[in-house]
Amino acid sequence: MDQPIRIAVMGATGCGKTTFVNIASRSNLQVGTSLQSCTPDVQLANEFTLDGRRVVLIDTPGFDDTTKSDTDILRNIATFLATSYKNGSRLAGLIYMHRISDERFTGIAGRNFKIFRDLCGEKSLKNVVLVTNMWGRVSVGVGEDRERELSSDFLKPALDKGAQMVRHHNNEQSAHHIIRRIMNNHPVVLQIQHELVDERKDVVNTAAAKAINAELEEEKRRHEAEVKKAQEDIARALREKEEQTRRRIEEEKTRREEELRKAREERERIELQRRQEVERVEQEARRFEEQARAGRERAEEEHRRQVAMLNEHLAAVAAAAETARQVMEQQINHLHHQVQQHSGGSCMIM
Ligand SMILES: Nc1nc2c(ncn2[C@@H]2O[C@H](COP(=O)(O)OP(=O)(O)OP(=O)(O)O)[C@@H](O)[C@H]2O)c(=O)[nH]1
Numbered sequence: 428m429d430q431p432i433r434i435a436v437m438g439a440t441g442c443g444k445t446t447f448v449n450i451a452s453r454s455n456l457q458v459g460t461s462l463q464s465c466t467p468d469v470q471l472a473n474e475f476t477l478d479g480r481r482v483v484l485i486d487t488p489g490f491d492d493t494t495k496s497d498t499d500i501l502r503n504i505a506t507f508l509a510t511s512y513k514n515g516s517r518l519a520g521l522i523y524m525h526r527i528s529d530e531r532f533t534g535i536a537g538r539n540f541k542i543f544r545d546l547c548g549e550k551s552l553k554n555v556v557l558v559t560n561m562w563g564r565v566s567v568g569v570g571e572d573r574e575r576e577l578s579s580d581f582l583k584p585a586l587d588k589g590a591q592m593v594r595h596h597n598n599e600q601s602a603h604h605i606i607r608r609i610m611n612n613h614p615v616v617l618q619i620q621h622e623l624v625d626e627r628k629d630v631v632n633t634a635a636a637k638a639i640n641a642e643l644e645e646e647k648r649r650h651e652a653e654v655k656k657a658q659e660d661i662a663r664a665l666r667e668k669e670e671q672t673r674r675r676i677e678e679e680k681t682r683r684e685e686e687l688r689k690a691r692e693e694r695e696r697i698e699l700q701r702r703q704e705v706e707r708v709e710q711e712a713r714r715f716e717e718q719a720r721a722g723r724e725r726a727e728e729e730h731r732r733q734v735a736m737l738n739e740h741l742a743a744v745a746a747a748a749e750t751a752r753q754v755m756e757q758q759i760n761h762l763h764h765q766v767q768q769h770s771g772g773s774c775m776i777m
């Protein structure tokens with residue numbers, strides 16, 4: 428009897444893998460209801476028939492699990508794939524699910540897809556269908572814009588190597604339409620199966636594990652770069668603060684110096700005014716003194732002149748008195764002489 432067609436469904440945690448598997452296969456695998464990751468291990472859905480072919484879908488735990496590391500998830504998927512390959516079963520293809528409602532494909536979504544690509548290997552990409560779901564959560568315009576961006580940018584390298592991109596509308600018909608896209612492919616050997624079984628590599632040395640490590644390294648590097656940048660920002664902020672403080676002190680110093688200069692100029696101006704005033708007062712005093720001295724000299728001169736006049740007058744009076752005295756003395760002598768002559772010498776005038 429023919430082997431059933433086996434298709435693995437992969438993608439980030441919570442992207443709707445189990446829901447897709449349940450709808451397509453009418454299984455009842457547990458679907459997540461909270462933010463917690465749901466499917467812990469690889470699990471097989473009920474076998475179902477599509478276009479007369481038996482199909483088995485393989486549900487996988489999602490990367491970016493809330494409780495397990497990506498390395499643990501990879502180990503889980505890798506172990507299953509290696510065992511199946513050893514047992515002679517091949518995958519007809521892989522479905523990689525992505526929520527169109529996710530705003531970006533960078534960061535975690537981009538990292539998950541890189542792990543998936545390294546798990547498949549380039550040659551298997553023609554057996555891959557990239558499924559976008561959750562279209563009901565965005566407007567048609569936004570969804571179509573994102574779909575265009577995905578196909579022309581993030582998913583382009585995979586599409587160029589033969590991967591297909593299909594929308595899923597969360598119903599059985601849509602799920603079967605997607606499965607039909609790969610069910611007739613030649614089964615593939617995934618890169619990780621080749622690495623683990625043919626090359627006997629340990630899972631940690633596979634390309635997918637290296638992608639995880641590279642991503643961890645990159646995250647570490649990014650983290651270190653962020654820490655370094657934060658430190659630089661702090662140092663710069665401190666320098667700027669210091670510079671601001673220095674400038675403020677400088678401005679304060681300049682302001683104080685300016686105030687001091689103005690105060691000094693004001694003091695000098697007042698001092699100059701005071702000296703001019705003193706000089707003016709001294710000049711005034713000298714002028715008064717000069718006037719007083721001239722007045723005094725004039726008064727003395729007048730005094731001397733008057734004394735001289737007085738002396739002259741007194742001398743004239745004295746001379747006149749002397750003259751008068753001499754005249755009187757002559758008159759007396761004359762009279763005396765006359766008396767002597769008349770009395771012959773016996774008559775006395777009493
Ligand atoms: N609107 C909408 N919701 C969906 C769709 N597919 C899944 N969901 C919801 O998304 C949530 C997660 O779905 P799951 O199928 O458990 O996702 P998963 O990828 O299996 O998650 P893990 O097992 O944790 O990796 C559930 O609440 C689903 O009902 C879809 O196409 N449209």
Ligand SMILES: [Mg+2]
Nearest residue numbers: 444445465466
């Ligand atoms: Mg699940």
